[in-house]
Amino acid sequence: MNLIRHAANEWWDVLAQVSDPEIPVLSVLDLGMIRGVELNLQNEIVVRLTPTYSGCPATDLLKAEITQAFVAKGLTPVNVVVDLSEAWTTDWMSEAGKQKLRQYGIAPPKGEAASCGTHVALSDGIECPHCRSQHTKLLSEFSSTACKALYKCQDCLEPFDYFKCI
Ligand SMILES: [Zn+2]
Incomplete structure (x- = not known):
C-alpha cells in the first residue's frame, strides 16, 4: 500500500512537468486535464486524459509527451487513454x-x-x-x-x- 502511494506521488510529479502545447507555462495538471492515474491488473500505469478541446490536433502530441515523460523516469509500461466521458471545462x-x-x-x-x-x-x-x-x-x-x-x-x-x- 505504501509502495503504491509513493508511486502515485511520483506519477503526479511527472505529470506536473508536462506542459500544454498551446500555453507552455501551464502543465496538464494546471489545466485539470488529468482525470486519474492508476495501475491496472496488468501492472500498466493508466493515465486518463481529457483534452481541453476534443478533436484538438494537440491531443496526439500531448499523449506522446505524457508517455515520454513516464518512460524517461523508467515508469513503464504506461498507457495514456483519452477520456471523453465528460467535456473539459x-x-x-x-x-x-x-x-x-x-x-x-x-x-x-x-x-x-x-x-x-x-x-x-x-x-x-x-x-x-x-x-x-x-x-x-x-x-x-x-x-x-x-x-x-x-x-x-x-x-x-x-x-x-x-x-x-x-
Ligand atoms: Zn491594464
Whole structure:
C-alpha cells in the first residue's frame, strides 16, 4: 500500500512537468486535464486524459509527451487513454494555473462555466492581467485561437487575451 502511494506521488510529479502545447507555462495538471492515474491488473500505469478541446490536433502530441515523460523516469509500461466521458471545462483549471496564466499575460477564465454564457461573460469588464484594471474593452470574440477573446485595457492601453470560460 505504501509502495503504491509513493508511486502515485511520483506519477503526479511527472505529470506536473508536462506542459500544454498551446500555453507552455501551464502543465496538464494546471489545466485539470488529468482525470486519474492508476495501475491496472496488468501492472500498466493508466493515465486518463481529457483534452481541453476534443478533436484538438494537440491531443496526439500531448499523449506522446505524457508517455515520454513516464518512460524517461523508467515508469513503464504506461498507457495514456483519452477520456471523453465528460467535456473539459475551465472549472477544472487549478488556482495555481489561473495565476500562471495571468503572469503569462492572459486573463484567466472568470467565474464558473455554469454561470457564464459566453456572451454575458464577454460583455463584462475582464480584469487586465497587466495592471488589474477592470476598465477593459472587448475587441474581438476570437483571438489567436477560438478559446480566447481579445481585449484592450483602457488604463494601461495593453491588448490582452482572455481565456474564455467554457
Ligand atoms: Zn491594464
